[in-house]
Every structure is written in structure tokens, then in C-alpha cells.
Amino acid sequence: MTEVVRKPRAVLGWSRPPGGSRKSSTAPRPFGALLWALPPLALLALVFLYPLALVVQQSFQPDTGGTSVQPYADVFASSAFREALWTTVWLAVAATVGCLVLGFVLALVIAFVPFPGAKAVARFIDVFLSFPSFLITLALLFVYGTVGMANGAWTGVTGAAEGPFQFLTTPWGVLLAEITYFTPFVMRPLLAAFSQLDTGQLEAASSLGARAPRIVRQVVLPEALPALAAGGSLVLVLCLNEFGIVLFTGAKGVTTLPTLVYGKAILESDYPGACVVAVVNVLISVGLYGLYRVVSRRAGA
Amino acid sequence: MWAVFLVLFLPLFALPLLVVLGASFATNWSGVLPSGFTTAHYEAATRGEALQALTTSLVTATAASLLALATGTWAALAAAALKQRYRKALDALFVLPLAVPSVVVGLATLVAFSQPPMLLNGTRWIVIIAHSVLVTAFAHQSVSAALARLDPAYEQAAASLGASPAYVLWRAKLPLLLPSLTAAAGLCFALSMGELSATMMLYPPDWTPLPVLIYAATDRGALFTGSAVAVVLMTATLLVLLAVSRIRTRASYR
Numbered sequence: 001m002t003e004v005v006r007k008p009r010a011v012l013g014w015s016r017p018p019g020g021s022r023k024s025s026t027a028p029r030p031f032g033a034l035l036w037a038l039p040p041l042a043l044l045a046l047v048f049l050y051p052l053a054l055v056v057q058q059s060f061q062p063d064t065g066g067t068s069v070q071p072y073a074d075v076f077a078s079s080a081f082r083e084a085l086w087t088t089v090w091l092a093v094a095a096t097v098g099c100l101v102l103g104f105v106l107a108l109v110i111a112f113v114p115f116p117g118a119k120a121v122a123r124f125i126d127v128f129l130s131f132p133s134f135l136i137t138l139a140l141l142f143v144y145g146t147v148g149m150a151n152g153a154w155t156g157v158t159g160a161a162e163g164p165f166q167f168l169t170t171p172w173g174v175l176l177a178e179i180t181y182f183t184p185f186v187m188r189p190l191l192a193a194f195s196q197l198d199t200g201q202l203e204a205a206s207s208l209g210a211r212a213p214r215i216v217r218q219v220v221l222p223e224a225l226p227a228l229a230a231g232g233s234l235v236l237v238l239c240l241n242e243f244g245i246v247l248f249t250g251a252k253g254v255t256t257l258p259t260l261v262y263g264k265a266i267l268e269s270d271y272p273g274a275c276v277v278a279v280v281n282v283l284i285s286v287g288l289y290g291l292y293r294v295v296s297r298r299a300g301a
Numbered sequence: 302m303w304a305v306f307l308v309l310f311l312p313l314f315a316l317p318l319l320v321v322l323g324a325s326f327a328t329n330w331s332g333v334l335p336s337g338f339t340t341a342h343y344e345a346a347t348r349g350e351a352l353q354a355l356t357t358s359l360v361t362a363t364a365a366s367l368l369a370l371a372t373g374t375w376a377a378l379a380a381a382a383l384k385q386r387y388r389k390a391l392d393a394l395f396v397l398p399l400a401v402p403s404v405v406v407g408l409a410t411l412v413a414f415s416q417p418p419m420l421l422n423g424t425r426w427i428v429i430i431a432h433s434v435l436v437t438a439f440a441h442q443s444v445s446a447a448l449a450r451l452d453p454a455y456e457q458a459a460a461s462l463g464a465s466p467a468y469v470l471w472r473a474k475l476p477l478l479l480p481s482l483t484a485a486a487g488l489c490f491a492l493s494m495g496e497l498s499a500t501m502m503l504y505p506p507d508w509t510p511l512p513v514l515i516y517a518a519t520d521r522g523a524l525f526t527g528s529a530v531a532v533v534l535m536t537a538t539l540l541v542l543l544a545v546s547r548i549r550t551r552a553s554y555r
Contacts, residue, residue, distance in 0.1 A: 037379035037391055040372050048398055048406070048434045051413035055405065058412060106310060121310070128314055130488070130538060132495025132512060135531055139317030141524060142324050142335075149320075149330065180313050241402035243498035244512075248519065258404040258498060265408055266502060275412070278405040289400030 052282075059275035071272040081260065081277065088256040091171055092239035095178035099235045100228055102179060103186030108216065110187075111194035112202075122191065125184045134244035136177045141248075144168050171254050177245045182238055186231035189296075193227035194220075230296035237288045241281070257281040318535075325528040342529035351514060351530055355537065358494055358510040361425075362541075365432035366440075366489035370482065372433070373440030378470070381448050392445065399438040406434055407499030425508040431499045436489040443488065447481035487545040494538045511537075 062070045075081050110121055143149045144165045151165050167173055197220065205215045243258040255263070257277055265274035325342055327335030345351060373395065380391040398406060410431040414421040421427045451474070459473045460466075475482075497512040504513055511534045518527035 033379065033382040034387065037376070037383060037387070040376035040379065041391065041394070043372055044376075044394060044437070047410070047430050049394075051409035052401070052405075054412045055409045102313075124314070127539070127542075128318075130491035130495075130542060131318075131535060132497060134495075134497060134512065134516070135321060135535070136317050138515070138519060138524070138527065138531060139320040141519070142320045142330055142528075143316070145524075149334075152330070180317065183313070237400065241404070243402070243404050243501075247497070247501070247516065250520065258402050261402075261404045261408055262498075262501060265411070271412070274408060278402075278408050281402050282405055285402055286397070286400045293396075 055275045055278055058272060059279050062272050063270075071276045075273055075276040080255065084255040084257055084260045084277075085280070087171060087254060088240055088258075091174060091178065091256065092236055094175055095182060095239045096232050096236045098175070098179040099183045099186045100232050103183045103190060103231065104224070104228065106183070107187045107190035107194060108220065111191055111197075112220075125187060129184055132244060133177075133181045133242065134248040136181045137173075137245050137248035140168060140173065140177055140180075144173070169249055169253070173249050174246055174254055177249070178239050178242060181245065182235045185235050185238065186228070189227040189231045190224055193224050197223050226295070226298060229298075230292065233288060233292035233295050237285055237292060240285055240288065257284075321528045321531050321535075324525055325532045327525060330525075342526050343533075345526055346529040346533050350509075351511075351533070354509050354511045354514040354530075355533060357425075357508055358512075358534070359537065361429055361432055361508075361510055362490045362493035364429050365436055365493045366486050368429075368433040369437040369440040369489050370486055373437050373442075373485070374444045374478075374482065377441050377445035377448055378474075380445060392441075395441040396438050398434050399442075403435055403496070403498040404502065407431055407502030410434070410499070411502050423505045425505065427503050427505070428500060428508055428510070431503055432493045432496055435496060435499060436492050439488050439492065440485045443481055443485040444478065447478055451477055483545050483548050487542045490541055490545070491538050494534060494541075 059071055060067050060069065062068060062074075064070075141148065144151070145168055146166070148165075154160065154165070167176075201219055202215060205219050206212075210218070240256075241258055242256070243262070246254055246256050246259050247262075258281065261274050261277050261281065264270045264277060323335045324330055325346075326338055326340065328337030328339050328341075329335065347355075376391060376395050380388045380395075383391065410427060411422065413419065414427050414430070421430070455473050455477060456469050459469045464472070495512060496510070497516065500510055500513055501516070504510065509517075511530060515527045515530050515534065518524075518530060
């Protein structure tokens with residue numbers, strides 16, 4: 001908001017911003033300010049930007065020596081890569097849709113149905129988000145694994161030798177775990193958006209005779225759209241880059257781009273190949289993250 | 302509505318944590334409930350290799366959060382004094398590690414620090430560096446968000462009373478930022494404790510953090526031991542978060 005107010009700026013050179021700006025009067029002169037920004041920037045360049053540049057460089061250097069696009073040609077031609085790319089994309093999109101639907105319903109209930117535990121639930125979400133993702137897969141192994149809860153109950157009741165739940169090592173197991181873990185990331189911006197919603201609007205709509213589904217569709221949903229977009233694009237990026245969940249399912253059939261990077265680098269020692277997959281993964285992910293930043297800034301989140 | 306909530310929320314979010322907790326005390330889980338109560342997994346999970354992994358994780362997370370907090374805060378403070386164009390560029394650079402997959406951060410660190418001039422492969426430092434890179438973005442984001450909300454009146458008042466910039470920073474700005482600094486520290490710590498993807502690419506045999514140990518246990522089929530180690534990981538994370546939030550409440554009384 002302050003950005004808009006500050007728009008009429010001095011034209012020539014650097015001048016002190018008008019009062020009320022967040023730039024402090026104690027700020028060093030521009031040259032000094034740039035100098036102060038250098039140490040953290042140099043550190044970031046050393047441990048992050050330079051390594052990233054090396055990855056790009058190595059992706060153009062095949063094991064046979066020289067510089068060529070051969071690694072790219074090799075990787076793009078391999079069916080393992082194309083399969084991993086497709087699996088990554090559809091898993092991420094499906095998980096995002098699942099998180100959006102589930103997160104919207106849950107946030108709606110927490111925000112608009114008065115019940116005593118709402119605050120505890122919000123706190124629980126914070127704690128839940130501070131745990132690593134692979135714990136979900138670990139838990140699902142006990143619930144739906146070959147000798148887990150669900151299958152154990154089934155064989156106990158029916159006397160069958162095997163339970164019906166064998167989906168854990170398939171992409172569906174990964175999907176279930178991702179939806180479980182990432183739904184709170186959608187709920188948080190939604191809860192923030194709902195808390196700013198004017199309850200007068202809802203009361204007006206309901207006093208005019210609108211039923212609950214119609215109020216949700218015509219009043220709540222439009223208000224929640226920016227938060228949904230922001231949460232959804234964040235979850236999309238996180239799902240694209242998820243590693244722990246896929247690794248823990250132990251599914252040999254499910255390979256995503258991150259696990260392909262790991263497999264090529266650590267298990268096969270094919271560094272040029274790993275770097276090529278990494279570059280592709282970074283391009284997709286940084287592109288989507290840029291989109292998320294734009295969307296969430298629009299949403300005011 | 303209530304019923305919908307209970308049906309969706311509890312099984313999805315509370316159950317996984319309870320299941321891991323239940324499994325950590327069991328020898329066997331082939332029915333609806335786990336069976337064969339035992340604390341043997343905890344004896345294994347608080348001794349020898351697992352105990353060493355716990356210290357490894359705690360040391361790594363502490364070092365990474367402190368480094369990330371120092372760098373992120375410095376960058377946020379420096380960015381706030383810059384012209385808008387430079388500030389945006391600096392912010393974007395420091396947020397970039399969030400957008401890069403952590404496996405790739407691991408790969409990049411591995412590639413860069415496996416060759417001279419910086420030969421760190423096989424040492425604990427490579428793990429700590431990767432963790433710091435991964436969490437710095439979170440520290441920087443939360444500090445710069447807090448900085449944007451900070452009322453400039455305090456520092457202007459301090460400066461108008463003749464305080465030097467360093468004094469203003471130390472006595473006015475940092476104390477005002479303390480709540481968000483501790484919040485950022487807690488977040489960084491929790492993230493580093495649970496970091497698996499970059500660590501899997503980098504860890505030397507004598508510096509195995511807890512998540513790697515949990516993966517190794519489940520990979521060889523020792524699910525129940527793995528759960529006990531996972532519970533140790535969750536408890537350690539929660540205890541540190543609790544301690545950090547106590548600092549925050551004490552600071553807010555001042």
C-alpha cells in the first residue's frame with residue numbers, strides 16, 4: 001500500500017523519501033548501503049549461486065570430455081526421464097487439486113462453524129508443518145502397508161490371505177501422502193482470508209434467503225480465490241520438488257525428477273545426466289515459483 | 302459440518318502422528334491395533350548410532366539456523382536501506398533457494414565442494430552449508446516481512462536524539478525485531494532437523510543426521526525402530542520450538 005503512496009518520486013538521483021516511508025533516516029548513504037549489502041551477497045554467491053552455475057556448466061560437459069549438448073540429447077531421449085517428467089507433473093497437479101478441495105472445505109469449517117477447538121486446530125497445523133514430510137509416508141506404511149492396520153483388519157475379518165490395499169507403492173500412495181502433508185499449506189492463507197471476510201455480507205445473503213451452498217459459491221469463494229491461487233501455486237511448487245515422500249514409499253515404479261537426480265548422481269554416478277535433470281527441474285520450479293510470488297502479491301498474502 | 306470436519310481432519314492429520322507413536326512401542330502391527338508392547342525400540346533409539354545421529358542433527362540444525370539467521374537478517378537489513386530496484390533484486394536472490402528443489406541444492410553443493418579450491422566433501426561442513434543455504438531464505442523472508450511492518454518512528458526518534466546508526470540498530474531495531482527473529486530461528490531449526498533430500502546427497506558416513514537414519518531403518522524393513530527414532534526426532538524438534546517460543550514471550554513482556 002505504501003508503494004502506491006510513494007509513487008511520485010524525485011526524478012533526479014537519490015533523494016530522501018517523503019515522511020512516513022519505511023526507509024529510515026538512519027539509513028546509510030546509497031553507496032554505503034550497497035557496500036553493506038555486499039557481505040551477505042558474497043556469501044550467498046559462494047555457497048549457492050556459484051554451485052548452481054557449476055551444475056549448469058557440468059550439464060554441458062559429457063564424460064567423454066569437451067563441451068556439447070550431448071548430455072541433454074541423451075537425457076531427453078531416455079524413456080526414464082520422460083516418464084519421470086510426466087509422473088512429476090501429473091502427481092503435482094493432482095496433489096494440488098486435492099489439497100485445494102480438501103483445504104477449502106476444512107478451512108471453511110474451522111472459520112465459519114463455531115466450535116471450541118478452532119484455536120487448538122490452528123496451533124496443531126503449525127506444529128504439523130514443522131515436521132518432515134516423510135513421517136506421513138512412514139505412518140501410511142503402518143496404515144495401508146502389506147501387513148498394516150487396514151489390511152490386517154481385512155484379513156482378520158474375511159480370513160483372506162492378503163488385504164485389498166496394495167496401492168502404497170504405486171503413484172496413488174505418493175498422491176495420498178502429498179495431499180495429507182500439503183493441505184495445511186492451503187489452509188493457512190485461506191484461514192487468513194476468511195478472518196478478513198465481513199460477516200455482515202454472509203448475514204445479508206442468508207437473510208435474503210440464500211442457502212449455505214449458494215453463500216459459499218457466490219460470497220465466500222470469490223473472496224477466497226486469491227488465497228486459493230497463492231496456496232495452490234505454493235503447493236504445486238512444493239509437490240514438484242518433493243523428495244522424502246517419494247523416497248520413503250520405496251516404490252521402484254514411481255520416479256519423479258528429484259528422485260531421478262538423486263538416482264543418477266548417487267546411485268549411478270552419472271553427474272552430467274544428473275545435472276541435466278537438475279537444470280530442467282530448476283527451470284520448471286523457479287518459473288512456477290515466480291508465478292506464485294506474482295499471484296500471492298496480488299492476493300496480498 | 303462438525304461430522305464432516307471430524308471425519309476429514311482427524312484421520313488425515315492426527316492419525317499419522319498417532320500411528321507413528323503407537324508403532325514405536327510395538328513389536329508387531331498386523332491387526333487394527335499394534336501389539337506386543339515394548340520399549341526396546343527406544344532403548345535402541347537413544348543409544349549408540351541413534352544417539353550420535355541425534356547430536357549430529359541438533360548440532361547441524363543449531364549451526365545452520367544461526368548462520369541462516371545472521372546472513373538472512375543482515376541481508377534483510379541491508380536491503381531495507383537500498384533503493385527499491387536493488388532491494389527487489391537482493392530479495393529475489395535470497396528467496397531463490399526456496400524455489401530451487403532441495404535435491405538440486407544438495408547436488409550443487411556436492412559438485413562445488415568436491416573440487417579444489419574448496420574441498421569439503423566428506424566433512425560435516427558440507428552438510429551444514431547445504432542446510433544453511435536451504436533455511437536462509439526462510440529467515441530472510443520472515444525478517445524482511447517484520448522489517449516492513451516496523452514503525453519507523455522508533456528509529457527516527459532514537460536517531461533524532463543523537464544515537465549513532467549502530468546504536469539505533471542494536472538498541473531499537475533488533476529488540477523490536479526479536480519476536481520475528483526467534484520465530485524465524487524456530488522455523489529454521491525445525492526445517493533443518495527434518496531435512497532429508499539435500500542431506501541424502503551429501504552426508505559423510507560419520508555425520509548421519511536423524512532423517513537419514515530413519516530412512517536407513519525403514520529401508521531395511523526395521524519400521525518399528527524407525528518409528529521410535531522418528532518420535533525422538535519429533536520430540537527434540539518440539540522441545541526446541543517450545544524453548545524458542547518461551548524466549549519470544551519473555552521478550553514481549555519487556
